[in-house]
Amino acid sequence: xxCFLYLFFFLLLKTAYSQNxxxxxxxxxxxxxxxxxxxxxxxxxxxxxxxxxxxxxVSAGSSGVSLYDIFKKDGNTVNQHIAEALADMSSxxxxxxxxxxxxxxxxxxxxxxxxxxxxxxxxxxAFSYFPKDLAVLAYEGxxxxxxxxxxxxxxxxxxxxxxxxxxxxTKYFSEDLNYGFRVKLYSSVFNARSTNNxxxxxxxxxxxAPNIYRHFLSGIDILIRTxxxxxxxxxxxxxxxxxxxxxxxxxxxxxxxxxGLDLGFxxxxxxxxxxxxxxxxxxxxxxxxxxxxxxxxGNYQTDGIEILFPGPGEDSPNYWDRWEEDLxxxxxDETLYNSYNSWRPVKFNASVDxxxxxxxxxxxxxxxxxxxxxxxxxxxxxxxxxxxxxxxxAATISFDKRFSNNFRARIAYTADAYSxxxxxxxxxxxxxxxxxxxxxxxxxxxxNLAKAHNASVQLGFQLIMNRQ
Amino acid sequence: xxxxxxFGRYALLPVFIIMNSCVKDIDLEQANEIVIPPKAxxxxxxxxxxxxxxxxxxxxxxxxxxxxxxxxxxxxxxxQDGLVRADLNFRCxxxxxxxxxxxIIFLSENNSERYxxxxxxxxxxxxxxxxxxxxxxxxxxxxxxxxxxxxxxLELEMLSGVNAEGGKLQLKSKAFLNLEY
Numbered sequence: 096x097x098c099f100l101y102l103f104f105f106l107l108l109k110t111a112y113s114q115n116x117x118x119x120x121x122x123x124x125x126x127x128x129x130x131x132x133x134x135x136x137x138x139x140x141x142x143x144x145x146x147x148x149x150x151x152x153v154s155a156g157s158s159g160v161s162l163y164d165i166f167k168k169d170g171n172t173v174n175q176h177i178a179e180a181l182a183d184m185s186s187x188x189x190x191x192x193x194x195x196x197x198x199x200x201x202x203x204x205x206x207x208x209x210x211x212x213x214x215x216x217x218x219x220x221a222f223s224y225f226p227k228d229l230a231v232l233a234y235e236g237x238x239x240x241x242x243x244x245x246x247x248x249x250x251x252x253x254x255x256x257x258x259x260x261x262x263x264x265t266k267y268f269s270e271d272l273n274y275g276f277r278v279k280l281y282s283s284v285f286n287a288r289s290t291n292n293x294x295x296x297x298x299x300x301x302x303x304a305p306n307i308y309r310h311f312l313s314g315i316d317i318l319i320r321t322x323x324x325x326x327x328x329x330x331x332x333x334x335x336x337x338x339x340x341x342x343x344x345x346x347x348x349x350x351x352x353x354x355g356l357d358l359g360f361x362x363x364x365x366x367x368x369x370x371x372x373x374x375x376x377x378x379x380x381x382x383x384x385x386x387x388x389x390x391x392x393g394n395y396q397t398d399g400i401e402i403l404f405p406g407p408g409e410d411s412p413n414y415w416d417r418w419e420e421d422l423x424x425x426x427x428d429e430t431l432y433n434s435y436n437s438w439r440p441v442k443f444n445a446s447v448d449x450x451x452x453x454x455x456x457x458x459x460x461x462x463x464x465x466x467x468x469x470x471x472x473x474x475x476x477x478x479x480x481x482x483x484x485x486x487x488x489a490a491t492i493s494f495d496k497r498f499s500n501n502f503r504a505r506i507a508y509t510a511d512a513y514s515x516x517x518x519x520x521x522x523x524x525x526x527x528x529x530x531x532x533x534x535x536x537x538x539x540x541x542x543n544l545a546k547a548h549n550a551s552v553q554l555g556f557q558l559i560m561n562r563q
Numbered sequence: 564x565x566x567x568x569x570f571g572r573y574a575l576l577p578v579f580i581i582m583n584s585c586v587k588d589i590d591l592e593q594a595n596e597i598v599i600p601p602k603a604x605x606x607x608x609x610x611x612x613x614x615x616x617x618x619x620x621x622x623x624x625x626x627x628x629x630x631x632x633x634x635x636x637x638x639x640x641x642x643q644d645g646l647v648r649a650d651l652n653f654r655c656x657x658x659x660x661x662x663x664x665x666x667i668i669f670l671s672e673n674n675s676e677r678y679x680x681x682x683x684x685x686x687x688x689x690x691x692x693x694x695x696x697x698x699x700x701x702x703x704x705x706x707x708x709x710x711x712x713x714x715x716x717l718e719l720e721m722l723s724g725v726n727a728e729g730g731k732l733q734l735k736s737k738a739f740l741n742l743e744y
Contacts, residue, residue: 166589173593174600236601238739298604306609307654307737399606399736402717404616404630414608415633545586 115478116152117491117507118521118534119553121371121446124503125523125532126202127555129212131444132373133263133275134359136464137202137210144200144214144557152195156549158513159188159225163545181234184225186249189482191222198258200557212277213262217346220440222482223252237298241308247294247317251483255437256284256323257380258346263357270464271363279355283380284345285323286437290483292317306398315426316392320435322351322382353380355439366467369448376439383434393426443486446476454497470497476507487512501525509536513548516540521553530559599744607651607736608632608715614659614729617721626721631670633714643710645742648702652737655684657693659730662686664720669712677712678705684732 120131126142127150128135144150160180165173195218202212228245237245263277294315301309326341344350355378362370400414450469462468476491488511495505502524509517519536533554540547617626636642657663662685669678680699687693701709719732 162586163589166591166593168588168590173596174598177597232601234599234601236603236740236742238602238604241604305611306606306735307652308604308606310606397606398609400608400632402608402610402630402632404610404612404628404717406616407618411630411632413633415635419635543585543587545589 115154115480115489115491115509115511115551116534116553117476117478117489117493117509118505118519118536119532120444120476120478121448121472121474122495122503122505122521122523124559125530126200126212126557126559127197127532127553129202129210129263129265129275129277130216130357131375132359132361132371133277133357134265134273134361134373135275135371136273136361137204137265138462139559140204140562141560142200142202142212142557144197144555146199147196148555149200149557150195150197150216150553150555152193152551152553154194154549154551155192156513156547156551157188157190158548159184161546161548163543166545177234181227181230184227184230186225186227188225188227189223189487190225192219193221194219197555204562208267210265210275211263212265213260215258215260217256217258219256221252221254222440223254224249224484226250232296237296240298242299243297245296247292247296247315250292250317251290253288253290253437253440253483255286255288255380257286258282258284259355260348261357267464270466272360273464274360275358277357279357279376279378280348281353281355281378281380281439282346282348283323283351283353283382283437284342285321285327286351286380286382287319287321287324288437288483289317289319301398304398305401308398310397312393312395312426314394317390319389320382320386320437321388322384322386322435322437325385325387351380351382351384353437353439354378359444361464363464363466367450367469369450371444371446371448373444375442375444377441379436379438381434381436386432386434388431388433388435390429390431391426392429395422395425397422441481443479444476446474448472448474456500471495495521505534507536517549525559528558528560530557531555599742601742603738603740603742605738605740607738608717609735610717610733612719612732612734617719624723628719628721629717631714631716635713637710638713641742641744642740645744646706646710646740647743648700648741649706649709650698650700650739650741651680652696652698652739653680653682654735655693655695655697656733657684657687657695657730658689659693659721659732660686660688660728661721661723662693663732664722665734666716666718666720668716668718669709670714670716671711672713674714678709688728689730 116131119125119127122128123136123138164180165176195216198215198217200214202210204210226249228249232245260280261277263275265273265275267273295313297311298308323345355376357373357375359373364370400418403412405411450472452469452471454468454470472495474493478489479486489509491507491509493505493507495503497503504522507519509519516539517536518538520538521534523530523532535552537547537550540550612628616628619626662683664683665681667680668676671677682695682697684695685693
């Protein structure tokens with residue numbers, strides 16, 4: 096139980112290269128596959144998720160540091176570990192957390208084999224680069240870094256909480272090709288982002304200046320955009336029920352709204368060889384309600400306070416107030432209320448799937464393309480998600496095996512910027528029409544979760560049916 | 564009919580792994596020992612004094628120059644809660660022939676003295692100025708007294724002398740603040 100709590104704690108505090116669902120992608124017997132590729136082949140005629148339980152996805156991780164790095168027992172102090180980690184990490188490292196919960200999920204096969212699906216899911220996504228310069232400045236101060244430049248541009252983060260209402264269709268165009276799309280209506284509860292910050296802080300020795308040092312804040316332009324934040328802060332005065340009511344209102348189309356689109360395809364080169372691709376979350380949210388943006392900008396340099404020694408009978412100036420006024424005049428602090436658009440983190444998937452060990456047994460399943468069925472599949476999958484400074488990539492090789500018409504499992508190896516030892520396992524099983532699946536990756540790290548840089552778990556329950 | 568043996572053998576494997584996962588070889592209790600120890604270097608005050616700043620004028624006896632500056636940052640939480648040591652450094656260059664006694668007095672809001680620094684700046688001339696580089700390290704009980712101040716009074720006493728050639732007294736200062744949170 097203690098370990099389970101650690102796992103929970105770990106998943107809450109750390110992140111994976113979130114949103115990569117390499118264990119679910121191309122798993123054509125699960126409706127969740129359609130959420131990664133609306134053009135995926137669907138081998139059932141109807142599905143209905145158990146509300147709130149059809150997909151629970153949690154992933155968390157850190158590219159630069161693990162729990163073990165900080166709290167290991169090696170004779171050194173935790174503060175030495177922090178200093179070492181700070182030295183090792185770079186501004187390219189990042190932290191992210193992603194959580195998805197399917198509230199409602201349904202789908203059915205229509206005419207011409209087309210498959211329609213829709214539902215609602217809730218998502219929380221947070222991503223932050225490690226602002227190394229600012230972390231060094233906060234942890235070590237500037238005393239041992241005279242003449243070095245601390246860049247504010249390294250600070251970049253996004254965070255959002257939203258509900259997604261979606262409806263999609265998979266169109267069977269031919270024996271070789273099917274494609275699909277999904278339209279999404281985003282209902283934002285909360286959004287915060289700060290991505291294009293600029294400016295630097297520097298302290299230099301100044302032998303020719305009036306004082307020992309000169310401190311510079313140059314080209315400062317820091318902007319933090321938020322929507323939905325102010326009512327949450329104000330909610331301290333509200334009761335728990337009032338706060339929940341506000342959150343629910345925002346989640347169900349009462350907050351800021353946006354539109355999105357998923358596109359995808361599956362192409363059979365032949366019975367054995369299948370290519371797929373998808374683009375997920377091409378969309379944005381127009382944040383115009385409860386917007387508060389905080390901007391800090393300007394240029395400033397100081398040598399300290401000059402003392403003037405006025406003569407007898409003259410009052411001393413209020414040096415401190417003058418210094419603060421000068422600072423405020425040059426570095427302006429503004430709260431803005433103008434609306435803004437926040438783009439969703441767009442994701443790309445591409446895969447090659449090779450089937451072998453043909454299954455010629457009759458089955459209670461739908462083969463819309465009419466292709467032969469194979470019990471074993473070898474898959475190669477590439478995933479990328481757009482983050483403020485570029486794409487975060489992952490590559491996966493997987494093998495899945497059907498053990499029976501009711502039981503199928505997959506093992507996958509994933510390489511990415513954080514780890515070359517990510518082994519994942521997934522299974523999907525059905526009892527009559529009731530399906531359960533469970534997927535977890537980074538299994539090698541489960542022996543000691545403290546050393547894991549990332550981990551994710553997905554599970555769900557649903558009804559999956561065929562007409563035959 | 565589902566194959567329950569297969570289910571037992573394979574489906575429960577991830578569950579088994581997760582249930583047996585654990586966190587080893589770490590001590591989360593160390594979280595209580597985490598200290599963030601920044602060391603800040605910042606300029607304090609500076610000035611250049613000439614003869615007319617000292618009073619009384621036109622005498623050969625001792626002359627004084629004095630002023631007060633508020634240092635509001637001492638009252639900020641990050642100083643009150645986090646400051647564990649302050650190194651105050653003063654660099655003076657004196658071209659007056661007279662030595663000058665520098666008194667730096669830290670005062671509370673109601674002008675009670677909380678901490679005092681003084682040092683003598685030797686006399687000199689434009690070619691060979693009197694120079695002093697003085698550092699006061701404040702920690703322990705002295706630091707607690709220092710943290711009760713909010714103003715700094717500067718008193719410069721030019722000891723007797725003619726100073727017929729005039730002169731200048733230049734002071735630069737900085738602080739190294741060791742903080743712990």
